[in-house]
Amino acid sequence: MSLIFKQLFERESCTFTYLIADSETKEAAIVDPVDIMIERDIALLKELELDLKFIIETHIHADHITSACPLKKYYPKARIVIGMENIDAEACSDIMVSEGHILNIGKFEITTIETPGHTVGCMSYLVENKLLTGDALFIRSTGRCDFQGGSAESLYASIQKLFKLPDSTEVYPAHDYNGLSVSTIGEEKKFNSMIRESFDQETFIENVNSLDLGLPKKIKVAVPANQSCGLIAEKV
Secondary structure (H helix, E strand, O other), rough: OOOOEEEEEEOOEEEEEEEEEEEOOEEEEEEOOHHHHHHHHHHHHHHHOOEEHHHHHHOOOOOOEEEEHHHHHHHHOOEEEEEOOOOOHOOOOOEEEEOOOOEEEOEEEEEEEOOOOOOOOOOOEEEOOOOEEOOEEEEEEOOOOOOOOOOHHHEEEEEHHHHHOOOEEEEEEEEEOOOOOOHHHHHHHHOOOOOOOOOOHHHHHHHHHHOOOOOOOOOHHHHHHHHHOHHHHOOO
16 A cells, blocks of 8 residues: 655646555545646546545635536535635535544545635645645745735644644645655755744734735636535636
């Protein structure tokens, strides 16, 4: 028995999608799937002969549209998973998770960690020593805090929670814009430009407030589409 762990990339929004599976039972989960990459994802699931059990969202994305609902057409037994605080998506989700929820993939456990701050309902997911941080913690950076329910104070607390994990824990973010794919908790505590271990909350808030970022090009269509788990976009 071994863990299948695939990191997949979508160039337009620089989004990482993760495929997690038990090699023996073939049960699988996909995390943060992107609508325009659905053919790639389905082809990989078929090629590896995997049974999609969970379609997991780290949060309501503003820069791309999820393929959650379209994927359910191909895998009707799959359950859409989203954080409990994302009440706008309650109607389209099958499982709404909070801190410490366990999602079983064969003999492996995916543990949920509440990491709000980028948006109010952000979740991170831990499987073995691999931490999927969504838009909370990036490699050498963090998520912004000016979207739905965002809060720099909340994000600081969330990342401090992640920093309590073993230094060897591997960090896999939802995005990277600099050609990096994986880090560790130990590295981020030392080298993260926004929130390294020596920074206090005030310093982090100043760093977040100094960000000068434009809005994602797809935000006006992505947010409402993702609040319906991709269903609105599918119907348009």
